Amino acid sequence: MLETDQLTEADVRRIVREEVDRAFKADPARNTATIIASKGTLDWAYPPFILATTAAAIGMKTSIFFTFYGLNLIRKDFDKRILVAPTGNPAMPMPVPMPDVLTGMPGMKAVATSMMKSMFRKKNVATLRELIESALELDVNLVACQMTMEVFGYEPKDFLDGVQFGGAAAFLSEARRSHVTLFV
Amino acid sequence: MLETDQLTEADVRRIVREEVDRAFKADPARNTATIIASKGTLDWAYPPFILATTAAAIGMKTSIFFTFYGLNLIRKDFDKRILVAPTGNPAMPMPVPMPDVLTGMPGMKAVATSMMKSMFRKKNVATLRELIESALELDVNLVACQMTMEVFGYEPKDFLDGVQFGGAAAFLSEARRSHVTLFV
Amino acid sequence: MLETDQLTEADVRRIVREEVDRAFKADPARNTATIIASKGTLDWAYPPFILATTAAAIGMKTSIFFTFYGLNLIRKDFDKRILVAPTGNPAMPMPVPMPDVLTGMPGMKAVATSMMKSMFRKKNVATLRELIESALELDVNLVACQMTMEVFGYEPKDFLDGVQFGGAAAFLSEARRSHVTLFV
Numbered sequence: 001m002l003e004t005d006q007l008t009e010a011d012v013r014r015i016v017r018e019e020v021d022r023a024f025k026a027d028p029a030r031n032t033a034t035i036i037a038s039k040g041t042l043d044w045a046y047p048p049f050i051l052a053t054t055a056a057a058i059g060m061k062t063s064i065f066f067t068f069y070g071l072n073l074i075r076k077d078f079d080k081r082i083l084v085a086p087t088g089n090p091a092m093p094m095p096v097p098m099p100d101v102l103t104g105m106p107g108m109k110a111v112a113t114s115m116m117k118s119m120f121r122k123k124n125v126a127t128l129r130e131l132i133e134s135a136l137e138l139d140v141n142l143v144a145c146q147m148t149m150e151v152f153g154y155e156p157k158d159f160l161d162g163v164q165f166g167g168a169a170a171f172l173s174e175a176r177r178s179h180v181t182l183f184v
Numbered sequence: 185m186l187e188t189d190q191l192t193e194a195d196v197r198r199i200v201r202e203e204v205d206r207a208f209k210a211d212p213a214r215n216t217a218t219i220i221a222s223k224g225t226l227d228w229a230y231p232p233f234i235l236a237t238t239a240a241a242i243g244m245k246t247s248i249f250f251t252f253y254g255l256n257l258i259r260k261d262f263d264k265r266i267l268v269a270p271t272g273n274p275a276m277p278m279p280v281p282m283p284d285v286l287t288g289m290p291g292m293k294a295v296a297t298s299m300m301k302s303m304f305r306k307k308n309v310a311t312l313r314e315l316i317e318s319a320l321e322l323d324v325n326l327v328a329c330q331m332t333m334e335v336f337g338y339e340p341k342d343f344l345d346g347v348q349f350g351g352a353a354a355f356l357s358e359a360r361r362s363h364v365t366l367f368v
Numbered sequence: 369m370l371e372t373d374q375l376t377e378a379d380v381r382r383i384v385r386e387e388v389d390r391a392f393k394a395d396p397a398r399n400t401a402t403i404i405a406s407k408g409t410l411d412w413a414y415p416p417f418i419l420a421t422t423a424a425a426i427g428m429k430t431s432i433f434f435t436f437y438g439l440n441l442i443r444k445d446f447d448k449r450i451l452v453a454p455t456g457n458p459a460m461p462m463p464v465p466m467p468d469v470l471t472g473m474p475g476m477k478a479v480a481t482s483m484m485k486s487m488f489r490k491k492n493v494a495t496l497r498e499l500i501e502s503a504l505e506l507d508v509n510l511v512a513c514q515m516t517m518e519v520f521g522y523e524p525k526d527f528l529d530g531v532q533f534g535g536a537a538a539f540l541s542e543a544r545r546s547h548v549t550l551f552v
Contacts, residue, residue, distance in 0.1 A: 012196055012380055016387040019200040023208065024391065029363060030544045036366070038231060047406060047436065047551070050515070054536040060544065068231065123519045147234070151307045168238040175364045176214045176244065179397060180543045182404070182551040183231070183366040196380055203384040207392065213547060220550070222415060252415065331418070335491045352422040359548045360398045360428065367415070367550040 033062045033180035034171065040069030042082050042116055042128070048073075048184045049131035055180065056138035064135070065171040067145035070184075074132065074142055075158050082128060083113045136162045143170065217246045217364035218355065224253030226266050226300055226312070232257075232368045233315035239364065240322035248319070249355040251329035254368075255338060258316065258326055258347050266312060267297045320346045327354065401430045401548035402539065408437030410450050410484055410496070416441075416552045417499035423548065424506035432503070433539040435513035438552075439522060442500065442510055442531050450496060451481045504530045511538065 033055040037048035048064050055062040066074050072081040120127070126134070135142060143166045144159055156165060175181045217239040221232035232248050239246045250258050256265040304311070310318070319326060327350045328343055340349060359365045401423040405416035416432050423430045434442050440449045488495070494502070503510060511534045512527055524533060543549045 007191060007193065007196065007375060009375065009379075009383065011193075012375065012383050013387060015193060015196050016200050016384050017391075019197060020204055020388055020391045023201075023204045024395065027208065029214075030397075033540070033544070036231075038368075043436065047404075050536055051540070055540050058537055058540060060540070068227065120519065125515075125519055147309075151304065151309055168234055169242055172217070172235070172239050172242060172244070172364065176217070178363060179546060180540065180549050181364050181366060182549060183368050184406075184551050191375060191377065191380065195377075199377065199380050200384050203381060204388055207385075207388045211392065213398075220415075222552075252411065331493075335488065335493055352418055353426055356401070356419070356423050356426060356428070356548065360401070362547060365548050365550060367552050 028061075029177055029179045031060050032174070032178035033060045033182075034175040034178040035062070035064045035181075036171070036183045037064050037066045037070035037073060038068045038184065040072035040082065042113055044184060045073050045082055045128050046125075046131070048182075049128070049135055051182065051184075052140045053131060053134045053138055056135070056140050060180070062138075063141035063143060063171075063174055065143045065145060065166070065174075067148050067168075071144055071148055071152065071154060073128070074144060074160050074163050075154070076160055077158075078128065078132075078160075083110070132160065145171075212245075213361055213363045215244050216358070216362035217244045217366075218359040218362040219246070219248045219365075220355070220367045221248050221250050221254035221257060222252045222368065224256035224266065226297055228368060229257050229266055229312050230309075230315070232366075233312070233319055235366065235368075236324045237315060237318045237322055240319070240324050244364070246322075247325035247327060247355075247358055249327045249329060249350070249358075251332050251352075255328055255332055255336065257312070258328060258344050259338070259342050260344055261342075262312065262316075262344075267294070316344065329355075396429070397545055397547045399428050400542070400546035401428045401550075402543040402546040403430070403432045403549075404539070404551045405432050405434045405438035405441055406436045406552065408440035408450065410481055412552060413441050413450055413496050414493075414499070416550075417496070417503055419550065419552075420508045421499060421502045421506055424503070424508050428548070430506075431509035431511060431539075431542055433511045433513060433534070433542075435516050435536075439512055439516055439520065441496070442512060442528050443522070443526050444528055445526075446496065446500075446528075451478070500528065513539075 033052065035048050035052055037045075039045075048070075052062045052064050072078060075081060117127075132142075141164060142160075142162060143164045144154075144156075146165050146167050149155075149165070217236065219232050219236055221229075223229075232254075236246045236248050256262060259265060301311075316326075325348060326344075326346060327348045328338075328340075330349050330351050333339075333349070401420065403416050403420055405413075407413075416438075420430045420432050440446060443449060485495075500510075509532060510528075510530060511532045512522075512524075514533050514535050517523075517533070
């Protein structure tokens with residue numbers, strides 16, 4: 001500890017810079033990730049869960065806010081609801097190129113869904129069920145958007161155990177304290 | 185006020201921590217939300233407006249930057265332009281499940297659009313017109329992307345009163361001062 | 369420089385506020401943009417590159433993390449892979465309105481792709497190739513997601529020169545130090 005009478009303006013500036021540097025490194029916003037999951041297809045189910053579980057694994061406080069079609073990802077019956085459709089997405093890898101009028105035929109959603117699941121299985125990619133379980137184990141907050149629940153007529157009992165409920169204001173009070181804010 | 189000769193390094197550190205804590209709490213980035221609206225369908229019109237009006241309602245300085253298809257949301261004729269298509273989105277709730285080749289039939293966009301509007305009306309969800317009006321009343325900045333306007337051949341007179349005009353650089357100078365940055 | 373014995377608590381607070389103000393202005397998070405490009409169609413190729421090159425042009429440290437369908441944007445053969453499909457997107461400007469069952473006909477993806485390219489050309493919008501080159505010249509980091517590469521069976525040699533490789537953890541350690549974080 002310096003003696004009082006040795007504290008000059010230069011000393012004070014040095015102390016301040018140390019403290020400010022420490023404060024920026026400890027800024028909770030650097031350690032918080034807030035993700036919106038708004039889509040309800042198999043392909044778009046992956047990004048929010050992969051980003052959230054990775055964020056939690058590197059020590060970040062992480063929340064996913066499920067809204068609009070994204071609510072389906074955390075319903076108890078998600079496995080029957082989460083499909084993937086090749087129509088309108090020419091970027092989806094298909095065994096053979098096909099026009100949308102074919103990808104739109106009856107049964108093609110089932111084909112595309114099972115094809116994507118099988119590709120993921122062969123590559124040892126976690127299933128959606130495994131990702132949800134990892135997220136809960138890593139203390140990722142899974143929050144269902146109450147306004148959309150009401151619009152779609154969904155009840156709290158339709159959702160997986162561990163899911164919380166909240167509105168857009170709750171999401172924003174978390175997001176304003178986060179550097180990482182993503183709308184998937 | 186302490187006497188000068190009582191200021192020790194410990195005193196200085198205490199003062200610094202108080203000031204830094206105050207500065208972080210007052211960080212304008214915590215109170216700023218910058219949202220890009222890039223999609224022009226009825227379903228994707230809701231998230232930017234709901235998030236922006238909620239952010240403004242809890243006191244945040246809020247902007248929506250409309251680009252690409254999102255420009256349609258703030259045109260004077262938005263009501264004729266903003267539709268919703270079930271094709272390619274197996275997550276959209278439909279009265280009966282149907283393959284994309286059926287949802288793609290003539291007239292289905294009108295059916296899906298009117299179905300979604302009616303579902304929203306029954307649940308007392310604000311219309312797009314009401315959301316735009318709320319956003320303007322709450323001083324949300326609605327900014328049309330000038331580059332996309334030029335590409336699509338849109339004129340300033342095509343847009344609603346109160347809309348501002350700016351480029352990607354304007355968006356980024358706002359976004360770099362915001363914790364909440366979302367691309368919808 | 370003030371004499372030590374003139375430093376009062378008020379002096380110290382003034383020094384602290386100056387330093388804190390300087391630190392916030394120099395906060396590297398304000399000068400960092402981290403963008404995810406997850407889509408692989410011509411229309412959605414533009415936003416990440418336009419935002420990233422603009423951010424870099426105004427002096428921000430900028431990265432694009434390419435994942436899922438977005439990987440196609442930085443493959444050597446991107447020109448053959450990046451198409452645009454009107455199906456399921458009623459917001460896309462078309463010469464005449466058409467139902468999805470027509471936009472889904474064989475050949476319509478080629479028509480829509482060539483139409484969009486020609487519209488962009490007439491308006492002097494940069495091509496995707498020009499945007500990629502600008503991004504590399506402006507030192508934007510282009511990072512391919514290793515996990516998706518493995519799932520899709522893509523090799524490092526499939527990618528353009530200058531592309532880097534990394535995982536979701538690498539993306540997040542950059543993103544947590546960025547104010548601008550966008551998922552396109």
